[in-house]
Amino acid sequence: MKKYLKLSVFVLSSIPFLLISYKIFFNKLGPEPIKEITHFTGEWTLIFICLTLSMSPLKRFTNSIVWVSCRRMLGLFVFFYATLHLLTYVGLDYRFDWSPILDDVVKKKYIFIGFAAWLLLLPLVITSSQKMVLMLKNNWKKLHRLIYVIAIFGSLHYIWLSKTIFFKPLIYFIIIFVLLALRIKIKNGKMNYG
Amino acid sequence: MKKIKYSEITPEKIYKNRRKFVKDLGLAAGSIFLSQNLITSANANIESEELKLTDYKYVTTYNNYYEFGTGKSDPVEKSQKFKTKPWDLVIDGEVEKPLKLSMEEIKTMFPSEERIYKLRCVEGWSMVIPWLGFPLNKILKKVSPTSKGKFVKFTSILDPEQMFGQRFPILDWPYKEGLRIDEAMHDLTILVTGLYGKKLPNQNGSPLRLMVPWKYGFKSSKAIVNIKLVEKMPVSSWMKASPNEYGFYSNVNPTVDHPRWSQASERVIGGGIISPRIPTTMFNGYGDEVANLYTGMDLKKYF
Numbered sequence: 001m002k003k004y005l006k007l008s009v010f011v012l013s014s015i016p017f018l019l020i021s022y023k024i025f026f027n028k029l030g031p032e033p034i035k036e037i038t039h040f041t042g043e044w045t046l047i048f049i050c051l052t053l054s055m056s057p058l059k060r061f062t063n064s065i066v067w068v069s070c071r072r073m074l075g076l077f078v079f080f081y082a083t084l085h086l087l088t089y090v091g092l093d094y095r096f097d098w099s100p101i102l103d104d105v106v107k108k109k110y111i112f113i114g115f116a117a118w119l120l121l122l123p124l125v126i127t128s129s130q131k132m133v134l135m136l137k138n139n140w141k142k143l144h145r146l147i148y149v150i151a152i153f154g155s156l157h158y159i160w161l162s163k164t165i166f167f168k169p170l171i172y173f174i175i176i177f178v179l180l181a182l183r184i185k186i187k188n189g190k191m192n193y194g
Numbered sequence: 195m196k197k198i199k200y201s202e203i204t205p206e207k208i209y210k211n212r213r214k215f216v217k218d219l220g221l222a223a224g225s226i227f228l229s230q231n232l233i234t235s236a237n238a239n240i241e242s243e244e245l246k247l248t249d250y251k252y253v254t255t256y257n258n259y260y261e262f263g264t265g266k267s268d269p270v271e272k273s274q275k276f277k278t279k280p281w282d283l284v285i286d287g288e289v290e291k292p293l294k295l296s297m298e299e300i301k302t303m304f305p306s307e308e309r310i311y312k313l314r315c316v317e318g319w320s321m322v323i324p325w326l327g328f329p330l331n332k333i334l335k336k337v338s339p340t341s342k343g344k345f346v347k348f349t350s351i352l353d354p355e356q357m358f359g360q361r362f363p364i365l366d367w368p369y370k371e372g373l374r375i376d377e378a379m380h381d382l383t384i385l386v387t388g389l390y391g392k393k394l395p396n397q398n399g400s401p402l403r404l405m406v407p408w409k410y411g412f413k414s415s416k417a418i419v420n421i422k423l424v425e426k427m428p429v430s431s432w433m434k435a436s437p438n439e440y441g442f443y444s445n446v447n448p449t450v451d452h453p454r455w456s457q458a459s460e461r462v463i464g465g466g467i468i469s470p471r472i473p474t475t476m477f478n479g480y481g482d483e484v485a486n487l488y489t490g491m492d493l494k495k496y497f
Binding site for chain 2: 024027029030031032033034035037092093094095100103104107108109110160161163164166167168
């Protein structure tokens with residue numbers, strides 16, 4: 001049962017990737033294909049961040065631990081789409097022309113914070129295996145709270161790159177804010193938050 | 195109403211326009227090279243790349259027109275029912291002879307000509323569009339601006355019933371923009387009534403919009419109802435929204451970044467996944483004609 005659940009989550013989570021691949025191969029990306037890929041992978045990164053952050057609250061509301069079994073995979077999909085997003089920017093958009101890229105990372109806050117968020121994902125990916133969970137014990141939990149920082153960075157990245165906060169950047173900000181606020185409540189109510 | 199098909203426009207004219215365009219771009223690129231030392235690689239392919247007209251499909255489906263939503267495809271999807279008839283344009287303020295003209299009067303009084311201009315958006319992309327329009331100075335001369343008319347303020351229509359974006363505080367509605375009088379009188383500054391030999395589509399600012407090719411796209415107001423000559427520099431909607439990001443001048447300038455993103459290069463719309471970014475040129479390639487308007491001005495300060 002659990003196996004099927006994980007398989008279906010994997011298949012569903014792959015759909016955006018298959019969709020953008022189809023659009024690339026069949027030239028259905030519209031007037032600004034590179035921006036389309038960048039925005040598509042960026043938005044799906046944010047969606048997967050929201051999904052990952054939803055699992056603990058869902059566990060609490062439904063009294064079922066089934067959600068938590070999907071969390072790791074969803075988290076890895078955050079990294080997958082974030083990496084595609086980064087590669088699109090570095091490779092497709094700027095053709096690995098490092099000087100303007102480095103200039104942007106240093107000078108432009110939305111690039112800086114986006115890149116920082118991607119870097120922060122690395123320790124989470126490296127320590128995502130069951131072996132690592134056992135090895136790091138309590139530190140694992142602490143380390144993986146980095147996802148809260150990553151979520152905030154991701155949301156700010158979107159707000160700062162947009163000409164106006166209306167509407168999508170604001171919507172993602174609110175969703176992430178609510179998902180994080182739910183945790184503060186849990187923490188105050190229950191000492192054994194996990 | 196007489197419609198000119200794009201295919202009927204004389205090839206000589208296009209040819210001439212294009213040659214002029216090549217010249218402008220070449221000179222502009224050269225001057226940047228000398229003064230800023232920014233462009234170090236040869237840009238031999240820029241002209242052919244930039245001169246290619248952007249597909250009609252893209253010109254009319256990829257738009258920034260926040261009155262109809264902030265997504266690029268919102269304008270084409272949500273503006274089709276927008277009513278552009280009847281439409282009046284009022285030209286008043288510091289003028290001797292204020293005027294109120296209907297669109298029909300405007301079209302008969304000021305015959306449109308074709309102008310192929312490059313449009314550079316502040317977001318970092320560009321298109322090349324064959325506009326139909328006439329110089330703004332023709333209409334301004336009719337009203338005789340007084341010596342107090344130092345700036346021109348453009349106000350677009352306010353109609354939240356038809357424009358759902360205006361029901362949200364995205365910008366200070368109605369959309370307001372402005373030009374200095376010499377910029378407004380410049381021959382390159384046109385009022386647009388059509389594109390690609392056709393009537394101006396709603397999503398492109400029908401029935402009447404501005405086009406100032408050496409400035410970022412947002413300076414070229416859409417669906418204009420009022421042109422007012424004023425003494426003091428008007429505050430545009432974008433200046434009000436974010437004064438440190440959008441200046442009054444907003445000339446295309448690769449050396450002055452938007453505070454949040456670079457303006458050094460741009461993507462050509464419709465170029466496809468393999469087309470590279472191109473370097474952005476000073477005054478969008480029109481420096482030859484307009485640089486003299488800004489002699490002695492610090493364009494970093496007056497961005």
